[in-house]
Amino acid sequence: MNKKRYTSRLDLKNGTVDMTHGSGGRAMAQLIDELFVGALDNELLRQGNDQAIFEVPPGRMVMSVDGHVISPLFFPGGDIGSLSVHGTVNDVAMSGARPLYLSAGFILEEGFPLADLKRIVESMAGAANAAGVPVVTGDTKVVEKGKGDGVFITTTGIGVVPEGINISGDLARPGDRILLSGSIGDHGVAIMSKRENLSFETAVESDSQALHDLVADMVAAVPAIHCLRDPTRGGLATTLNEIARQSGVGMQLQEEAIPMKPEVHAACELLGLDPLYVANEGKLIAICPAREAERLLAVMRAHPKGAEAAIIGEVIEDEHNFIQMETSFGGSRVVDWLAGEQLPRIC
Amino acid sequence: MNKKRYTSRLDLKNGTVDMTHGSGGRAMAQLIDELFVGALDNELLRQGNDQAIFEVPPGRMVMSVDGHVISPLFFPGGDIGSLSVHGTVNDVAMSGARPLYLSAGFILEEGFPLADLKRIVESMAGAANAAGVPVVTGDTKVVEKGKGDGVFITTTGIGVVPEGINISGDLARPGDRILLSGSIGDHGVAIMSKRENLSFETAVESDSQALHDLVADMVAAVPAIHCLRDPTRGGLATTLNEIARQSGVGMQLQEEAIPMKPEVHAACELLGLDPLYVANEGKLIAICPAREAERLLAVMRAHPKGAEAAIIGEVIEDEHNFIQMETSFGGSRVVDWLAGEQLPRIC
Numbered sequence: 001m002n003k004k005r006y007t008s009r010l011d012l013k014n015g016t017v018d019m020t021h022g023s024g025g026r027a028m029a030q031l032i033d034e035l036f037v038g039a040l041d042n043e044l045l046r047q048g049n050d051q052a053i054f055e056v057p058p059g060r061m062v063m064s065v066d067g068h069v070i071s072p073l074f075f076p077g078g079d080i081g082s083l084s085v086h087g088t089v090n091d092v093a094m095s096g097a098r099p100l101y102l103s104a105g106f107i108l109e110e111g112f113p114l115a116d117l118k119r120i121v122e123s124m125a126g127a128a129n130a131a132g133v134p135v136v137t138g139d140t141k142v143v144e145k146g147k148g149d150g151v152f153i154t155t156t157g158i159g160v161v162p163e164g165i166n167i168s169g170d171l172a173r174p175g176d177r178i179l180l181s182g183s184i185g186d187h188g189v190a191i192m193s194k195r196e197n198l199s200f201e202t203a204v205e206s207d208s209q210a211l212h213d214l215v216a217d218m219v220a221a222v223p224a225i226h227c228l229r230d231p232t233r234g235g236l237a238t239t240l241n242e243i244a245r246q247s248g249v250g251m252q253l254q255e256e257a258i259p260m261k262p263e264v265h266a267a268c269e270l271l272g273l274d275p276l277y278v279a280n281e282g283k284l285i286a287i288c289p290a291r292e293a294e295r296l297l298a299v300m301r302a303h304p305k306g307a308e309a310a311i312i313g314e315v316i317e318d319e320h321n322f323i324q325m326e327t328s329f330g331g332s333r334v335v336d337w338l339a340g341e342q343l344p345r346i347c
Numbered sequence: 348m349n350k351k352r353y354t355s356r357l358d359l360k361n362g363t364v365d366m367t368h369g370s371g372g373r374a375m376a377q378l379i380d381e382l383f384v385g386a387l388d389n390e391l392l393r394q395g396n397d398q399a400i401f402e403v404p405p406g407r408m409v410m411s412v413d414g415h416v417i418s419p420l421f422f423p424g425g426d427i428g429s430l431s432v433h434g435t436v437n438d439v440a441m442s443g444a445r446p447l448y449l450s451a452g453f454i455l456e457e458g459f460p461l462a463d464l465k466r467i468v469e470s471m472a473g474a475a476n477a478a479g480v481p482v483v484t485g486d487t488k489v490v491e492k493g494k495g496d497g498v499f500i501t502t503t504g505i506g507v508v509p510e511g512i513n514i515s516g517d518l519a520r521p522g523d524r525i526l527l528s529g530s531i532g533d534h535g536v537a538i539m540s541k542r543e544n545l546s547f548e549t550a551v552e553s554d555s556q557a558l559h560d561l562v563a564d565m566v567a568a569v570p571a572i573h574c575l576r577d578p579t580r581g582g583l584a585t586t587l588n589e590i591a592r593q594s595g596v597g598m599q600l601q602e603e604a605i606p607m608k609p610e611v612h613a614a615c616e617l618l619g620l621d622p623l624y625v626a627n628e629g630k631l632i633a634i635c636p637a638r639e640a641e642r643l644l645a646v647m648r649a650h651p652k653g654a655e656a657a658i659i660g661e662v663i664e665d666e667h668n669f670i671q672m673e674t675s676f677g678g679s680r681v682v683d684w685l686a687g688e689q690l691p692r693i694c
Binding site: 022025026047048050051052053055056058062063064065066067068069092094097101103105106107136137138141144147149152156158170229232233234238242246337339340342344345347 | 366367369370371372373374375376394395396397398399400401402403405407408409410411412413414415416438439441442444448450451452453454483484485486487488489490491493494495496499501503505508515516517576577579580581582585589593624626684685686687689690691692694
């Protein structure tokens with residue numbers, strides 16, 4: 001890109017987004033050149049076309065989209081930039097696929113500080129680089145002050161499904177074991193603590209992370225995995241209900257098998273939240289035939305992102321598709337869908 | 348999907364979007380089942396996973412994203428739903444590719460009428476069906492009233508580039524001819540007329556349409572096309588400046604060769620707009636070697652979406668990358684980049 005075209009450089013320290021940055025004209029070109037392309041630097045993006053062209057390996061492909069409207073934009077353990085990479089990389093990976101590329105659509109609110117935007121785009125670039133999944137094409141729109149909320153980022157990811165892998169939410173079968181890759185509730189509690197300005201003795205950080213490397217190990221070792229899904233909005237409870245409905249099965253969980261950090265447990269008590277419904281951004285649920293469960297568990301535990309993995313229950317026959325849970329006190333409860341709104345704008 | 352799960356059906360007549368529709372819980376599942384999946388109906392979306400899996404033909408792939416924040420949401424000749432399909436189908440097609448699939452991320456504002464959302468999603472489905480490019484995966488987020496503006500839709504499209512086609516904004520060469528597929532300014536004028544509540548003797552409608560079928564004919568007949576781009580935000584002038592900068596060339600246009608409807612010309616005079624900078628959503632610019640220009644023009648004119656195509660100028664050597672235009676009055680002017688903000692939220 002020819003930067004000599006601009007009479008002066010963007011004021012990335014004190015400048016703000018204005019309507020000209022969405023006009024399609026020179027100001028938008030400058031914003032893209034100096035802020036986006038610089039940070040997200042890769043050859044495909046540098047081509048400067050309205051689309052990216054690339055070779056893909058043969059095989060089945062997967063495509064997934066996730067909009068990000070999280071508030072606040074910056075939170076302990078991440079920000080909307082890194083989250084928008086992790087969220088979509090994970091959605092692609094939950095098919096068993098290897099994620100390849102991302103697109104990113106930004107909707108900016110007039111008046112948003114360019115310094116914050118720069119921080120977000122750099123965080124996005126860091127997450128994309130760390131995951132090895134570049135943002136290859138993008139779009140920027142600007143809306144008037146009061147018609148947006150700082151920044152919204154919608155990312156779409158594509159990937160390639162390895163030969164012989166067939167993972168879907170409708171493949172859970174009675175007898176299958178349910179595995180969880182780590183502790184629940186970290187992301188939602190980190191966001192709520194920040195919103196409520198709470199501080200705990202031990203800070204809770206979001207678990208926002210890309211899980212495709214963990215998934216790659218899992219599908220390589222146990223190609224017979226039936227379902228994979230990341231329990232984001234609505235938490236573990238809602239995600240399991242979704243799978244139960246899709247597969248036409250029920251589930252039986254053991255509460256004490258579900259990993260949870262003591263500080264998350266404490267924060268949930270204080271905030272009046274049920275951790276089963278609190279969002280996660282770096283955990284996954286795997287459902288596999290019983291005979292494969294111990295091997296899958298071992299593979300997960302051997303990976304840093306699955307070190308605390310556990311078998312938390314099993315799939316059962318149930319025409320009502322209920323999720324039942326044996327509680328730590330020896331009782332039993334039905335874990336229903338999230339009914340109302342627990343945590344708005346959590347991702 | 349098992350609709351018996353919901354105690355009552357969505358009130359698509361008088362209901363509105365509320366925060367629970369973005370929660371990840373039962374209300375969101377119902378909105379997706381009853382409003383989105385119903386309208387956008389296709390097998391991949393019905394799978395109900397967080398991603399769609401499909402086979403793709405071998406070859407180079409293309410990926411493009413476009414956010415849509417147009418205001419008003421409904422306008423003469425279209426709405427944000429159809430526009431969000433056309434915009435991204437066209438961005439994919441401008442590489443010469445055949446578009447295959449779309450993803451769609453919705454950001455809804457609390458309080459938005461479900462009846463309007465239904466109308467938008469049905470329009471989107473109609474446009475996707477007509478184009479033969481289904482929406483195979485989606486996402487819905489909800490923001491509080493006053494933190495959005497009704498509906499924003501970000502779509503990403505993927506497609507396959509035919510063997511032997513190599514189209515990019517940096518391939519324009521001195522001597523190449525510049526072709527335009529039809530009249531300019533229709534979309535922008537339609538939007539501005541609606542915003543300003545103007546009515547003209549002859550109503551101006553948006554030209555919003557998918558151009559991939561026109562492109563398919565063009566690349567089949569003239570594989571040597573160098574550049575294709577749709578002159579959306581910033582209009583013809585800005586798009587030509589982008590290409591000139593990317594290719595390191597200048598351009599010489601003939602004003603009288605540029606097709607424009609008399610009613611668009613009149614409206615631009617009244618609104619104080621320069622039609623060269625007004626957005627289009629159903630037109631394309633093609634740049635090809637001089638020896639192929641007449642043949643390409645004939646192919647374009649043989650297609651209903653290119654019936655008014657014209658050769659509007661040629662690529663010249665110019666280290667300043669200026670676009671010059673011989674005016675209808677015999678003078679000459681430099682057609683610069685759009686400098687400020689002509690028409691905010693035009694797409």
